[in-house]
Amino acid sequence: EAGVTQFPSHSVIEKGQTVTLRCDPISGHDNLYWYRRVMGKEIKFLLHFVKESKQDESGMPNNRFLAERTGGTYSTLKVQPAELEDSGVYFCASSRGRQETQYFGPGTRLLVL
């Protein structure tokens, strides 16, 4: 069974540009989560999808971040326009049930210059 995959693995962009991160969850996992770790800080929750619906987006930092999960399969996280403080590692995780173990992808390392 394939694990959670994320693309790209690394992204370097300039301030003001747009970046779109993609996450493919484990097949059959209805629950998909985004987290991020900004340099030197804890891994923080961003949002949670159940199928294509946003269940909890309380961790989204501001309206420059837009997450989608059309069709309830893969998800994208768009940052537009990117700011310096958006640099960090963005993790995606998925779980079969809401209260089941979350399995993480390898992360996307985003650097905004």
Add this chain to the structure above:
Amino acid sequence: AQKITQTQPGMFVQEKEAVTLDCTYDTSDPSYGLFWYKQPSSGEMIFLIYQGSYDQQNATEGRYSLNFQKARKSANLVISASQLGDSAMYFCAMRGFNTGTASKLTFGTGTRLQVTL
């Protein structure tokens, strides 16, 4: 609100020795789950072990065991017979089971473990 505290930014252990990574937590949820994840230098987050707050016994998974002391609000990870491949960052995390907190994991800052020969 939930909080995880990992007070050891870095730890060293000799190969084949046991090591304990500390984790304390704080939550107002009456039921919750505690997790440990491993992040090797390659970057992926690997799930290691889970402990439910109402589980009667401490969780074990191979060389990993979780020393759960509910009254002390601690959930320390014990790795027995350390191997060089155990060198990694280790994160403690928790999730409450109330509706408002059931989805998100709260993480600590991590402990970097280095296994030496």
